[in-house]
Amino acid sequence: MCRWFVYRGAPLRTSELLLHPVHSIVAQSLNSPLGAEPVNGDGFGFGWYPVDGDGPPGLFHSIEPAWHDRNLRSLAEAVVSPLFFCHVRAAAGPPIQQTNCHPFRNDGWLFMHNGGIADFDRVKRDLVLAVDPDLYPLMLGTTDSEVLFHLALTLGLRDDPVGAIARAIAFVERVGHEHDVRFPFQGSIATTDGDSVWAFRYSSQGRSRSLFHSTDISDLRTMYPDESRLSLFSDDARVIVSEPINDLPGAFLEVPEASVAILDAAGYRHAAFAPAGS
Template sequence: MCRWLAYSGEPLRPSVLVLDAQHSLVAQSLNSPLGAETVNGDGFGFGWYPEGSTAGSVPALFHSIEPAWHDENLRELTESITSPLFFGHVRAASGPPIQRTNCHPFRHANWMFMHNGFLDGFTSIKRDLTFSVDESLYPSIRGTTDSEVLFYLALTLGLQEDPVGAMGRAIRRVEDLGKAKGIAFPVQGTIALSDGATLWAFRYSTSHRSRTLFHSVAIPALREMYPEADRLHQFGDTAKVVVSEPLNDLPGAFVEVPESTVAILDDSGFHHERFLDDGE
């Protein structure tokens, strides 16, 4: 469906990952070996928290309906700024039209959200899902994607206080509505979420055959494994990235996030928690 990456750590020029990595996000927009679609050319988005921003800072966004590989502004931007936390997303549209308001990531206050996947049968449950969004949040929905509605549903259900719990409640709401309409597997995908300090990366689908998701291992460990890899010195000791598929071919550089799991990454490192296991 799409490809995405999320970075957290010492301030970094985003072009290092978005443009310059062996299998950069722009390279994946042209050729995505692990994706459901090989080409992801239906627009892109880039969101970042500026260097020096404080808790609660609002991230900046740049969206375009151009293919990522064709947009000179993306290169200018990602080579000119540094950021301690940023999202990048290349889109393969699955139905909603190609327009800027449908490009990820989405933003509300200091929160960013992006999704790779789909809500199956969205048109049949869209009315009920949208009406489940809090009245005060509803005007902020600008596009027509299932992903944006899912984000605002999670906000309605307490995302700002309990990110993992709220995402779980939102997904269960989608599944309940979908199954009432005879949809066997309503939810598919991987989700990135951040408040500017912590990064949450979810891998979940109703069918338990979710889109791929990986995160990097600790940079100090990687430097020990590959002392001759000069490119690793571009990153600080707390740098970490979550990706739809690995950005390089170094064995052991990326860890696959298990099915039905949320990876939580912050200054202390990363850990995994089970997410919406059967029976919950």
């Protein structure tokens, strides 16, 4: 389907993680060993929050493959940010166009998704009609992921992110079952308000796409004292990824099936996750 990446920590030149690691998200756009598709070349998106926290997140989308987009490389070398998202897309049906590239933005929020709503063409009408009328005009693309984001906004994402995602997926499953879709939802989701990050791993079938987060950097420095690149990162530097961006054993921990990882200034917290009412 797709691959995605999240960083949160002290302000960092974004190229240090988007471009330079051996298995960076840009490298994964061309070769993704753990992905449902090895190539994710149907466009990409890059979203970042300013260092001073003033204003909405920046956003750059392109339908070019990430591995040879010069604009992305130039931008990543120039942008310094304390929190940034990147997503590379493997289109599963909706056309290749900028409005279908993740992450999606609403005011200060970013959202991205790897996976899909099964038989989306059959359930799309019911899902779209459930979106708040004030939010409906803001859906500019044709993907199931964008509809899911606006459903979550409709159902209270700003005040209760975990509950809103649970209610949105529960609604997707209910509508899917009404249309005889056996396993309506599949995916990993990341969303942020610019401070905390919520990363979900869930599927109706119980076989979700891969999702990992980094080990604490202090532990990594102890494990790998000769790894000079670790000195680039602050003690609170953490990443959440569709798949690991390096080959260091123990550097990444798998996020369990049917769970949410919450990342804030205190670090990671984990909780079981299930659609509301399931």
